[in-house]
Amino acid sequence: xxxxxxxxxxxxxxxxxxxxxxxxxxxxxxxxxxxxxxxxxxxxxxxxxxxxxxxxxxxxxxxxxxxxxxxxxxxxxxxxxxxxxxxxxxxxxxxxxxxxxxxxxxxxxxxxxxxxxxxxxxxxxxxxxxxxxxxxxxxxxxxxxxxxxxxxxxxxxxxxxxxxxxxxxxxxxxxxxxxxxxxxxxxxxxxxxxxxxxxxxxxxxxxxxxxxxxxxxxxxxxxxxxxxxxxxxxxxxxxxxxxxxxxxxxxxxxxxxxxxxxxxxxxxxxxxxxxxxxxxxxxxxxxxxxxxxxxxxxxxxxxxxxxxxxxxxxxxxxxxxxxxxxxxxxxxxxxxxxxxxxxxxxxxxxxxxxxxxxxxxxxxxxxxxxxxxxxxxxxxxxxxxxxxxxxxxxxxxxxxx
Numbered sequence: 462x463x464x465x466x467x468x469x470x471x472x473x474x475x476x477x478x479x480x481x482x483x484x485x486x487x488x489x490x491x492x493x494x495x496x497x498x499x500x501x502x503x504x505x506x507x508x509x510x511x512x513x514x515x516x517x518x519x520x521x522x523x524x525x526x527x528x529x530x531x532x533x534x535x536x537x538x539x540x541x542x543x544x545x546x547x548x549x550x551x552x553x554x555x556x557x558x559x560x561x562x563x564x565x566x567x568x569x570x571x572x573x574x575x576x577x578x579x580x581x582x583x584x585x586x587x588x589x590x591x592x593x594x595x596x597x598x599x600x601x602x603x604x605x606x607x608x609x610x611x612x613x614x615x616x617x618x619x620x621x622x623x624x625x626x627x628x629x630x631x632x633x634x635x636x637x638x639x640x641x642x643x644x645x646x647x648x649x650x651x652x653x654x655x656x657x658x659x660x661x662x663x664x665x666x667x668x669x670x671x672x673x674x675x676x677x678x679x680x681x682x683x684x685x686x687x688x689x690x691x692x693x694x695x696x697x698x699x700x701x702x703x704x705x706x707x708x709x710x711x712x713x714x715x716x717x718x719x720x721x722x723x724x725x726x727x728x729x730x731x732x733x734x735x736x737x738x739x740x741x742x743x744x745x746x747x748x749x750x751x752x753x754x755x756x757x758x759x760x761x762x763x764x765x766x767x768x769x770x771x772x773x774x775x776x777x778x779x780x781x782x783x784x785x786x787x788x789x790x791x792x793x794x795x796x797x798x799x800x801x802x803x804x805x806x807x808x809x810x811x812x813x814x815x816x817x818x819x820x821x822x823x824x825x826x827x828x829x830x831x832x833x834x835x836x837x838x839x840x841x842x843x844x845x846x847x848x849x850x851x852x853x854x855x856x857x858x859x860x861x862x
Contacts (some may be wrong), residue, residue: 468739492684506804506836506853509788512782516689516781516819520680524773526671527743532653535639537663538562540655549652550671552748553644553824559668560642560655565636574630588612588619647685651771676769678709678722680777681737689819690781692740694726706780707742713767717812720744720769724779742777744769784796787818787826794839795825802838803831807856810838 542561546553553559596610598604655666661667682690690705704724710717722744731738747769753862770773794801795817804810818826831837 466713466844474511474719475536479744493611499849501808501852502842503852503854504548504804504838504840504842505856506656506838507790507802507856508546508833509835509837511786511788512785513785514787514789515783516684517821518686518690518779518781519822520682520777520779522675522678522680522742523757524678524747524769524771524775525671526648526771527675527677528648529651530645530670530671532642532670533664533666533824534642534661535563535663536562536567536636537661538564538566538640539659539660539664540657543655543657547650547653547668551650553648553650555647558641559644562640562642562661564637565641567628567633569575570633571637572632574626578623578626578630581619581626582662583622585616588616590831592616600728614726615825617751629671644670646670647674649771652674657854671771673748674746676771677725678707678742678744678745678775678777680707680742680779681732681735682740682741682779684736684738687738690724690779692724708778708780709742709744709775710778711773713773718766720747720775740779742779767849780813784818788829788837790825790827790837791839792820792823792825793841794837795820796845801827801829803838805832806834809853810842810845810851812845812847 465628539562540560541563544553544559545551546557547559592612592615595604595609598607599609606717650669650671651671655661655667671707692704704726705726706721707722709722710719712718722742724740725743728739728741746763749768796802796812799814799817800812801815803813805811813829816828818828820826829837836853838851838853
């Protein structure tokens, strides 16, 4: 009996284990095989629509006055009055009196010159009457030729003395007028060196003035950039009011401000150190407040914009003629200096040679004929195989202005 149990019990355990394993296998979930989906490199693309794009040349410069001169008195004397506007930074209009020199000595000179003229007029009148009398006596042979000759000489001398006296009177009157120093143009005082009681000398500068009707900015431009702007008088160097438009902008008091001007002339030489050509932009009424149009018509002056003050550093954008039929792409899209990548209708990469019109900072203007549905790849791919499949992602629209 014990031998039978020793054989049957192990067999029963093995049979139960086998049945449990078969049950587990039968109840196990079925494994489904899945074919992996192919993935392609994602690239950014943009529409390659050709358009007319205006060209801009960038430069910078410092604002300077168009007219600047030293104020020099033409007579000497002590200063007896100074205008309140005649101070550094003061504004004045054309003809405004800036200061006065003591006129008493010059008034006395005018009085002496008038007395000299009156005496010379009397001498001249007497000499002409004597000459007339001697000529009448000569007709009747009642005077000698020497008396007639002396009368003629005395008349000519008296006329010359009268002329000199009149010129001296005019000069004295001009000197008297010069004791009042007036502004030669509308402008502003850069610096002044006089005050009441100070003696000024003829020919000695006493102040620096500059006009405020126009402001000028000297803008350096590389010679290769000249092809993108229209300078009609570049050869002659003549000044014009029909030059290209210039947009000037700068940050002042924490805000961005803008002015509009024009290129009026080019300078006569190329800078030998920088190899730059300098053009001059002009802005009218730089100290005037801007005007805004009203809804009902007319204009109103706005005081928010600061003046285009002398010494202000500004950035400049010079407008050039538009280029027709070009595409603006980021510089990263350019490969091998003359190629770009195109994604066709089947989302496959193709290389294309392009005509480069201009490279400006981060933008490149190109000419490229594209077929329907083709897009320009802007991603900087490291490895490119002709015809490789990609996953295009449309990039945001670019501002081409």
